Amino acid sequence: MSAAARRPEQRLRMRKKPEVGPDVARMNPQTVKQLMVKDRIEVVIAGKKRLELSVLPVEDVPPFEVHCNDATLSKHGVSDNTIATIRSAQDQRGV
Numbered sequence: 001m002s003a004a005a006r007r008p009e010q011r012l013r014m015r016k017k018p019e020v021g022p023d024v025a026r027m028n029p030q031t032v033k034q035l036m037v038k039d040r041i042e043v044v045i046a047g048k049k050r051l052e053l054s055v056l057p058v059e060d061v062p063p064f065e066v067h068c069n070d071a072t073l074s075k076h077g078v079s080d081n082t083i084a085t086i087r088s089a090q091d092q093r094g095v
Helices: 029-034 072-077
Strands: 009-016 023-029 040-045 048-059 064-070 081-089
Touching: 009 029, 009 072, 023 029, 023 040, 029 048, 072 081
Parallel strands: 009 064, 023 048
Antiparallel strands: 009 081, 023 064, 040 048, 040 081
16 A cells, blocks of 8 residues: 555544444544544554444544443443544445
8 A cells, every 4th residue: 555545544542431322433523534534433452453433523522532332342342541543444345
């Protein structure tokens, strides 16, 4: 993959929030725009744990946080306040 084709990514803090729906991530709209996210993100923790979540832009979310359902994160072994690499989910069609 060339440098021009790389997807932008950012290290953000994962926060457990019970009011967020399962398999959904709430993010600040500015962060969503910066990362060029269309509708899904890829979350990578320590290069080992990976999960994909649907994105919902919400103004109340701080720019350096991602709010997710507590049960979803627990199921994947992710603790509250974990730092993760966030990028737009890659479209697997045509790859």
